[in-house]
Amino acid sequence: MQMREVLASCLDEFMAADSKVVVLDADLAKADGTAGLRKKYPEQAFDVGIAEQNMASVAAGMASYGFKPYITSFSPFATRRLLDQLTISIAYSQQNVKVVGTDPGITAEVNGGTHMGLEDIGCLRSVAGVVIFEPSDPMQLMQAMPQINAYEGCLYIRLFRKDLPVVHAQDYHFDLFKADVLREGRDVTLFSSGFLVADVLKAAELLADKGISAEVVEVHTIKPVDVATVAASVAKTGAAVTVENHNVVGGFGSAILEAMAEAPVPTVRVGVPDRFGEVGKLPYLRKVMGMTLEDIVAAAVKAVGLKK
Amino acid sequence: MDLKEMSKQVRMDTMRCIGSIGTGHIGGCLSIVEVLTLLYFKYMRVDPASPRMEGRDRLVVSKGHAGPAVYAALANKGYFDKSVLYTLNQGGTHLPSHCDMNKTPGIDMTAGSLGQGFSCAVGIALASKLSRDGATVYAILGDGESQEGQIWEAAMWAHQQKLDNLIAFTDYNKMQIDGTIAEINDLEPLDQKWRAFGWHVIVVADGNDLDQIDAAIAEAKGVQGVPTMIILNTVKGKGVSIAEAKGVASHSFTVTAEEVEAACEEIRRA
Numbered sequence: 001m002q003m004r005e006v007l008a009s010c011l012d013e014f015m016a017a018d019s020k021v022v023v024l025d026a027d028l029a030k031a032d033g034t035a036g037l038r039k040k041y042p043e044q045a046f047d048v049g050i051a052e053q054n055m056a057s058v059a060a061g062m063a064s065y066g067f068k069p070y071i072t073s074f075s076p077f078a079t080r081r082l083l084d085q086l087t088i089s090i091a092y093s094q095q096n097v098k099v100v101g102t103d104p105g106i107t108a109e110v111n112g113g114t115h116m117g118l119e120d121i122g123c124l125r126s127v128a129g130v131v132i133f134e135p136s137d138p139m140q141l142m143q144a145m146p147q148i149n150a151y152e153g154c155l156y157i158r159l160f161r162k163d164l165p166v167v168h169a170q171d172y173h174f175d176l177f178k179a180d181v182l183r184e185g186r187d188v189t190l191f192s193s194g195f196l197v198a199d200v201l202k203a204a205e206l207l208a209d210k211g212i213s214a215e216v217v218e219v220h221t222i223k224p225v226d227v228a229t230v231a232a233s234v235a236k237t238g239a240a241v242t243v244e245n246h247n248v249v250g251g252f253g254s255a256i257l258e259a260m261a262e263a264p265v266p267t268v269r270v271g272v273p274d275r276f277g278e279v280g281k282l283p284y285l286r287k288v289m290g291m292t293l294e295d296i297v298a299a300a301v302k303a304v305g306l307k308k
Numbered sequence: 309m310d311l312k313e314m315s316k317q318v319r320m321d322t323m324r325c326i327g328s329i330g331t332g333h334i335g336g337c338l339s340i341v342e343v344l345t346l347l348y349f350k351y352m353r354v355d356p357a358s359p360r361m362e363g364r365d366r367l368v369v370s371k372g373h374a375g376p377a378v379y380a381a382l383a384n385k386g387y388f389d390k391s392v393l394y395t396l397n398q399g400g401t402h403l404p405s406h407c408d409m410n411k412t413p414g415i416d417m418t419a420g421s422l423g424q425g426f427s428c429a430v431g432i433a434l435a436s437k438l439s440r441d442g443a444t445v446y447a448i449l450g451d452g453e454s455q456e457g458q459i460w461e462a463a464m465w466a467h468q469q470k471l472d473n474l475i476a477f478t479d480y481n482k483m484q485i486d487g488t489i490a491e492i493n494d495l496e497p498l499d500q501k502w503r504a505f506g507w508h509v510i511v512v513a514d515g516n517d518l519d520q521i522d523a524a525i526a527e528a529k530g531v532q533g534v535p536t537m538i539i540l541n542t543v544k545g546k547g548v549s550i551a552e553a554k555g556v557a558s559h560s561f562t563v564t565a566e567e568v569e570a571a572c573e574e575i576r577r578a
Contacts, residue, residue: 043438053424057426065432
């Protein structure tokens, strides 16, 4: 099941149960999987056209009336394009609006650099009180959505919209504000979120072959970071790698480093090396950005080597 | 107290509110005193004892820097004691320079980053329609604010959604911080722009005349199928000669306690 299908089916469920749940699109409903909702719920799903800033503030106005809006677009347009509206109309005004940004980072692939949100985490992380969540597979998103719907406030879902491999088993138990230790290890902690988590687990396998015991921690909620889980893991392993689909400046890796600021360990960051995106498919883009499976393994070896 | 006397009271309290800290957005507060008086003391179905009453009429002052004028109207309406007006912009106050729905009883939407409040008003009007509660949603836009692209995004979509429960005003005092509207980024022909966006448009020749504004709101209340824009040709700093004389510089300036009392005396005699 594609991630956007999970999103749409959860929203469908919420909208059926609660007429105050509304969805606003900005001419990307077909891409984001939400187009069908407009036919089924004509009084709960709207398209504002290509006017993201208006979408954000309209949602805030509706929220002030007791409605529970979700706004959706591609991640750069759902964040940097409407950053001031998200900041003032929604976050500063304490409105209960959920923001869904699809195709994060390099997963925009052939839409290229203009459509690659490589700074969305950095932008939103510095807006007070905003929750940032990035799921890694359908099972996690399915479990997350009811908690997200129940959460009151500004929350950003950074959503890879197509198929993702299974990361979480059927008995997985999700907590929005608690990071998941997916694999225990002794020598280094690999932190990640989103579509890269599956590869980080593979990297841990490859590291085991090299005699390195890697712990894998999925920090699906990037703000607020589960500091306790991050700190406990690095206290045990003494080294870290952060793996992110975002500029390494200001994003996921920065959040992890802040979380261990009081007891830091040598950390190597894997992600977009402070540059803009370009067109290409994921294998090409991961290669030019230094984000391949091999890059993750090499970063872990380096981090272990940096330990005193 | 009749509306004329109430408008004088709101104007004096606006000056005293700003005067309490000695500086503020005087020009753009004074230009909307009459429309605020009509909304709070004739048209809006609100209850000061229950500021968040469901189904109430709402006002979004999208030109959020006019906070002090709104606070003066709210205090006279009974939302809070007039002594609160003298806490404007003091640390910990409930009355910040720009309107904040989470700080001030009676404020329906936070505004300050220009253009956004109007979109919020469109969302509120849509929410009221969906709730079928019969509320009217009012919004006051600055003329300088109307240079923001978001205003026109919102205008287009309000028409698309047939929001005839939305009545907006432009405080057309023809001035912004860096100069006159005409010399910075002209809005003319403003009435034609709004008509082209599908709105019912009423131009009020004297936007500081209670009777003329009253007639415009009464007309707007009867409009069906489209939102209404009432363009108020106002005077920046209206009713206080030192403010009017400053022209563009009336946007924000310092006043002494003596100047505030002289202004109040001038208002009283008007």
